[in-house]
Amino acid sequence: MASVSAQRVVFFGADRTPRFMTENTHINLGNLGPEEILIKIKLTTICRYDLQILQGRSKAKTPSVLGHEAVGEVVKVGSSLDDEAIKPGDRVSFSLYDSCFKCKFCQSGFHQKCISGFMYGQGTLSSHQGFSGCFASHVIVKRGTKLVKLPDNVSDKMAAPLNCAIATMAHATSMLPTEDAKNKTVLIQGAGLFGIYGCAMLHQAGYSKVYCTDYIAERLKLVNCFGGIPLDLRVKGNYPDDDSIDIVIEVCGNPAVIPEGVRVLKPGGVYMFVGLVNHNTSLNITVGQLIDKCLTVTGVDSYSPEHLEAGVDFIAKYSNKYPFENLVGPIFKLSNFDKAVKEAGNQRFLRVALEADC
Ligand SMILES: [Zn+2]
């Protein structure tokens, strides 16, 4: 086969008409580089970050193929990767980033901060033969991308969003103090996908109570199913007491929650920020508050290869205990991308999924 039929959603810009278009094309297999791997995408999900770009609230290069969350099957491996463990036919999850593994940041374990790194869903059509994002039938990944083979008990629905949210939460939870967890309480601010995974991971890590806040009823029901204790923000006063929580993890992306987070932390507590990724957001805490409570404030952005492995292992281990498939809602065809974006925007489901038309 010299080429394969392919499909992709090309994004032109939030201020353009049309904003995007689904096109049918092909990929010439002879052009696959020696250090490239062609993956057929089985299922991809729309992240909150993709929505922000589509709605013009975050910037992206254009024209491009957005999307970074996906599960796929390896079609072809570049000639210099023939002896690697990944083979055609393998069902895989892959890291959001391609990294060099050589620069000072990669060497210190921060592969996501690689000096020459590349994030999938963030390139233009001029890179990776125009298949560098996941809202497509295929994606071309490079040698510095971590690929993890998926066990059979991790379904496509369970696997599609894991290379973003659960791998990041595996990173976040790996940075928390674990000693004496059974006597510690955690508050997660936000029951989106990050918060739900966080509930399950911290519950399994043995923390005594894992509270999780939100104001959407469907999400609060999920908190219950994933080992957390839901706190409905629509109910006034429904928040832990002052100075009662050991660890607060922000994953909601709303700076208005910060004062409450500080208030409930015990002296010596840890405040971890994951969701407030906007560079213009100020941390609404005074130095005096930090000193007074002896707080540790920390930030977590994305993850390194080992955290993707940890995320896959977690879902494989607990696939019967937690309803991971329920975190992904309806599946749309790429040709119905506009409908999928609309559904994702109304927040009825934590993730809306897409698959190629053929
Ligand atoms: Zn994502």
Ligand SMILES: [Zn+2]
């Ligand atoms: Zn690097």
